Amino acid sequence: MASRTLEITLISAHGLKKVNIFSKMEVYALAWLSSDPCHSSRTFTDRDGGRNPTWNRHFRFSVPAGPDPGRGALHVTLRAHRAAGFDRIAGEVKIPLRDIFDGVGDGPGPMKLSSFQVRLPGFVKPKGMLRLSYRLGGVIAAVPSPRESSAVPAPVHRASGSFPPAGRKIRRCVAAAAA
Secondary structure, eight states: OOEEEEEEEEEEEESOOOOOSSSOOOEEEEEEETTEEEEEEEOOOBSSOTTSOEEEEEEEEEEEOSSOTTOSEEEEEEEEOOTTSOOEEEEEEEEEHHHHHTTOOSSOOOOEEEEEEOBOTTOOSOOOEEEEEEEEOOOBOOOOOHHHHOSSOOOOOOOOSOSSOTTOOOOOOHHHHHO
């Protein structure tokens, strides 16, 4: 399936609600696509910005360029780091991909700067603004993998033992559990 590269730059946030009562807010951001919640990207923790963090961090995501490329959304969650663990959510932004795909042809588009309202889960009133820039790359045709184009079938191996191996835990996708 053909795809496009979505380049995102998380620039900054301002006016966030203070969610840490006893300590200074140290905010970082997680970004992922709704179509692939297990592959998220994270900014560094801004230890000096408080309620107005700045990151200027670049990310790239691969988005499908099929008949309905605008399905899904880009999710950005802002979290306040806490020394005792259990980081708190400082806000969330959900950007529909159809808004990003609007007015863009098949070629690479220019970098666009936008601001989005940050909301806390369960609240209607905005709790700050998130500034980011984004650009869509050109359509990249899908390249068949060597396995798909090979006429020789892949060897079949019998499973032995148990999964997961003794003493190991399965790492679960945190973003999928939150959705």
